[in-house]
Amino acid sequence: MGLMDLANPTRFMAVSQRILPWLWGLAAAFLIAGLYMSFFLAPQDYQQGNTVRIMFIHVPAAWLAMMGYSMIALSSIGTLVWRHPLADVSARAAAPIGAAFTFIALVTGSLWGKPMWGAWWVWDARLTSVLVLFLMYLGLIALWRAFDDPARGARIVAVLALVGAVNLPIIKFSVEWWNTLHQPASVFRMGGPTIHPTILWPLLVMAFGATLLFLAIHLAAMRNEVLRRRVRAMQITAARAVATTGTEDGEPELA
Amino acid sequence: MSALFTLFARELTLAVRIGGGALMAVVFFLIVVTLMPFAVGPDLNLLSRIGPAILWVGVLLANLLALDRLFQADQEDGSLDLMVMAPLPLELTVTVKALAYWVTTGLPLAIAAPLFGMMLNMPAEALGAVCLTLLAGTPGLTFIGIIGAALTVALRRGGLLLAILVIPLMVPVLIFGILATSAAIVVTSPFLQPFLILLALSLGAMVLGPIAAAAALRFGLE
Numbered sequence: 523m524g525l526m527d528l529a530n531p532t533r534f535m536a537v538s539q540r541i542l543p544w545l546w547g548l549a550a551a552f553l554i555a556g557l558y559m560s561f562f563l564a565p566q567d568y569q570q571g572n573t574v575r576i577m578f579i580h581v582p583a584a585w586l587a588m589m590g591y592s593m594i595a596l597s598s599i600g601t602l603v604w605r606h607p608l609a610d611v612s613a614r615a616a617a618p619i620g621a622a623f624t625f626i627a628l629v630t631g632s633l634w635g636k637p638m639w640g641a642w643w644v645w646d647a648r649l650t651s652v653l654v655l656f657l658m659y660l661g662l663i664a665l666w667r668a669f670d671d672p673a674r675g676a677r678i679v680a681v682l683a684l685v686g687a688v689n690l691p692i693i694k695f696s697v698e699w700w701n702t703l704h705q706p707a708s709v710f711r712m713g714g715p716t717i718h719p720t721i722l723w724p725l726l727v728m729a730f731g732a733t734l735l736f737l738a739i740h741l742a743a744m745r746n747e748v749l750r751r752r753v754r755a756m757q758i759t760a761a762r763a764v765a766t767t768g769t770e771d772g773e774p775e776l777a
Numbered sequence: 778m779s780a781l782f783t784l785f786a787r788e789l790t791l792a793v794r795i796g797g798g799a800l801m802a803v804v805f806f807l808i809v810v811t812l813m814p815f816a817v818g819p820d821l822n823l824l825s826r827i828g829p830a831i832l833w834v835g836v837l838l839a840n841l842l843a844l845d846r847l848f849q850a851d852q853e854d855g856s857l858d859l860m861v862m863a864p865l866p867l868e869l870t871v872t873v874k875a876l877a878y879w880v881t882t883g884l885p886l887a888i889a890a891p892l893f894g895m896m897l898n899m900p901a902e903a904l905g906a907v908c909l910t911l912l913a914g915t916p917g918l919t920f921i922g923i924i925g926a927a928l929t930v931a932l933r934r935g936g937l938l939l940a941i942l943v944i945p946l947m948v949p950v951l952i953f954g955i956l957a958t959s960a961a962i963v964v965t966s967p968f969l970q971p972f973l974i975l976l977a978l979s980l981g982a983m984v985l986g987p988i989a990a991a992a993a994l995r996f997g998l999e
Contacts, residue, residue: 602992654945657944657945661945665938678928681928682928699956
């Protein structure tokens with residue numbers, strides 16, 4: 523079965539129902555293993571002490587915050603180019619999840635910042651650009667909620683998502699220019715990671731587990747959205763039936 | 778070409794006649810500037826130091842005021858449908874409308890800014906710098922703003938939503954506008970570099986803005 527076959531909503535529902543339990547299970551397994559590694563196996567940092575363990579939640583959440591927006595942007599291309607309803611369902615389902623991970627990244631960063639920097643919030647480049655990302659997530663969600671007909675709003679929100687995707691690198695670049703206090707990227711960089719393997723491995727396991735969790739929630743949310751639209755379509759059909767025939771189950775005439 | 782000029786003249790006429798809001802943004806800007814000393818105290822040294830920031834944020838907010846009516850008024854009287862169906866590319870129509878909006882809103886704000894800056898005890902070179910950076914940056918603000926105006930055209934209460942959608946996108950313009958302004962005041966830091974980036978942001982917005990706004994308008998009217 524090719525990927526395009528999945529685009530059929532009925533087939534998508536059938537396949538996702540079979541995949542979901544495995545995804546949940548794998549996510550749970552990796553997260554449990556990752557949490558055990560990060561709390562019991564990973565050493566304390568010689569400067570940061572136990573607070574370094576916040577990173578095992580913070581860093582995956584920050585990665586997924588960006589992955590969530592990429593997911594929305596890719597789905598938006600699907601909405602605009604192929605006008606596929608499932609692409610819109612995917613973008614719509616990804617937005618609150620991405621916003622939640624962004625929020626987790628902000629809160630854990632703030633918790634880490636209090637002992638390290640001596641303040642709950644520091645206006646440094648990365649924190650600020652993640653905050654702007656969070657605001658853009660909220661804007662997307664607000665715009666989706668403003669349309670009473672999901673099909674009509676789909677492509678309009680897709681335009682905003684793509685404009686945001688073009689702007690995000692510019693915002694990140696300008697905020698970095700504006701102020702830099704946060705430590706530079708230390709995992710993905712030329713010349714290999716700069717962090718010690720005893721900390722890197724728990725981090726990677728946590729990141730993989732969190733990604734699986736993201737995908738599981740995303741798939742479940744997509745299923746909910748498909749069902750929600752079916753319910754809506756049925757309600758409209760039923761309402762139309764009442765309006766045309768006049769009665770339904772002995773109800774008094776409305777029109 | 779003559780159609781573009783006609784549209785431009787129509788937009789200007791609508792903005793200056795009764796019911797249009799050509800100078801309302803400047804009045805709002807003056808109110809924002811007046812509020813600041815009440816909030817931070819009448820200390821002239823402090824005001825002259827944060828003056829550029831007050832002026833830039835004031836302009837950014839004042840520039841948003843009339844944006845939600847930019848396409849909505851045309852949609853209500855049906856002229857937007859004509860613009861979409863006209864042989865003229867919708868992107869060009871949107872560009873002309875945005876330019877007219879800038880002439881009636883952004884340009885007066887940039888010209889008024891040095892005047893209000895004097896009330897904040899800003900030095901003469903800072904006044905010139907603020908005016909120059911605002912002239913370079915307000916087109917960027919306007920052309921980012923029209924995306925939001927087009928996105929919310931079909932919504933009954935789009936005004937607040939519009940601000941939420943577009944202000945995050947305006948962050949880079951604000952950053953480089955302020956950087957260029959303060960560079961012009963403090964001689965040590967380079968002025969040209971942030972100023973050129975500010976111009977680049979405005980030019981980029983002038984390309985991306987009409988394309989995105991036209992797409993949103995087409996989808997919104999279907």
